Amino acid sequence: MVSDERPLKHVAAELGVGLRTVQHHLTSLYKKTGTQTRTGLTARFIEESQNGAQARESHEEQPSEATRSASAEGASGE
Numbered sequence: 001m002v003s004d005e006r007p008l009k010h011v012a013a014e015l016g017v018g019l020r021t022v023q024h025h026l027t028s029l030y031k032k033t034g035t036q037t038r039t040g041l042t043a044r045f046i047e048e049s050q051n052g053a054q055a056r057e058s059h060e061e062q063p064s065e066a067t068r069s070a071s072a073e074g075a076s077g078e
Helices: 008-015 019-033 039-062 065-075
Strands: none
Touching: 008 019, 008 065
């Protein structure tokens, strides 16, 4: 909805909602993300998506607590 330059009235029509509804939701998103434009909001979304992907990759590389506990128990001969 925000990544292109379509007029908001076209976005509203595509979503089947009123223009004011789209404006209201965008205003809420701007406040929550600290952005002021659709371009800024899109950039923030991309940034957060990349950070989330990196966090998931980092988490997958580390063994889970259960795996670490099982390995420690096996190494101690218990």
